[in-house]
Amino acid sequence: MNKVALITGGSRGIGAATALLAASQGWTVAINYVRHAHAAEEVARAVRSTGGKAITIKADVSVEADVVTMFETLDHEVGRITALVNNAGVVDQAARVDQMPGDRLRRMFSINVLGSFYCAREAVRRMSTRHGGAGGSIVNVSSAASRLGSPNEYVDYAAAKGAIDVMTIGLAKEVAGEGIRVNAVRPGFIETEIHASGGRPNRVSELAPGIPMQRGGTAGEVAESIVWLMSDASPFTTMSFLEISGGR
Numbered sequence: 001m002n003k004v005a006l007i008t009g010g011s012r013g014i015g016a017a018t019a020l021l022a023a024s025q026g027w028t029v030a031i032n033y034v035r036h037a038h039a040a041e042e043v044a045r046a047v048r049s050t051g052g053k054a055i056t057i058k059a060d061v062s063v064e065a066d067v068v069t070m071f072e073t074l075d076h077e078v079g080r081i082t083a084l085v086n087n088a089g090v091v092d093q094a095a096r097v098d099q100m101p102g103d104r105l106r107r108m109f110s111i112n113v114l115g116s117f118y119c120a121r122e123a124v125r126r127m128s129t130r131h132g133g134a135g136g137s138i139v140n141v142s143s144a145a146s147r148l149g150s151p152n153e154y155v156d157y158a159a160a161k162g163a164i165d166v167m168t169i170g171l172a173k174e175v176a177g178e179g180i181r182v183n184a185v186r187p188g189f190i191e192t193e194i195h196a197s198g199g200r201p202n203r204v205s206e207l208a209p210g211i212p213m214q215r216g217g218t219a220g221e222v223a224e225s226i227v228w229l230m231s232d233a234s235p236f237t238t239m240s241f242l243e244i245s246g247g248r
């Protein structure tokens with residue numbers, strides 16, 4: 001079967017590493033981005049330079065119409081999706097809940113929760129044997145924050161990831177008999193640009209002493225688990241959560 005993966009937020013960080021690794025294992029990859037077209041094109045170029053197949057698709061996952069159009073583009077340009085990686089996500093500046101404005105909360109939940117639901121819905125409509133599909137795999141990128149709660153930093157982000165965890169459980173059960181596996185990874189502190197976007201570019205090295213393994217992780221280390229969950233190498237694994245957090 002032609003292996004086609006859509007990786008939301010595939011232009012940078014964990015998503016980019018996942019796109020590159022998946023492509024090296026024979027997946028055709030669709031690299032979604034929202035702002036950094038150049039970064040997305042760089043990932044696609046790297047895939048093509050080693051003989052792989054990649055397209056880039058601009059879409060804001062928090063905008064339902066964008067997501068619908070993204071899946072239609074995927075259908076036309078590369079064919080039926082077999083794996084979705086719900087990776088696009090954002091953090092914000094460290095703040096207490098009693099300091100969080102409504103705009104921040106709406107953005108946090110729109111991108112991290114609604115975006116993942118819109119994408120999962122479109123994927124199930126194409127993958128499910130109930131809808132004439134041939135099955136597939138959905139991997140949600142949650143966070144260790146959903147276990148830890150992220151007090152004084154971003155409880156909103158942690159709660160959004162908690163919603164993704166529950167979606168993983170419920171959707172996994174809902175579509176297990178329709179050829180679709182749904183799993184999640186929970187990365188801990190991983191070296192990417194997300195920390196700079198939250199105002200703390202050195203966050204991982206600063207917090208490394210508190211991690212049992214004494215270091216942050218790499219995007220490539222997370223990608224290994226995601227690609228395994230996407231692949232036929234994990235055929236009986238569904239509703240699972242892989243902790244990729246160095247023991248934290």
Ligand code: NAP
Nearest residue numbers: 009011012013014033034035036061088089143190192194
């Ligand atoms: P990153 O380096 O900041 O990259 C974020 C990616 O998401 C970019 O490709 C960005 O696209 C895309 N994106 C952001 N908002 C989007 C939107 N509205 N629509 C579509 N794409 C959007 O982040 P990362 O560290 O790789 O994080 C990836 C995932 O891992 C997130 O879900 C994050 O919560 C989770 N995670 C990260 C860590 C960590 O320590 N890094 C830990 C736990 C969980 P553009 O390039 O176009 O901006």
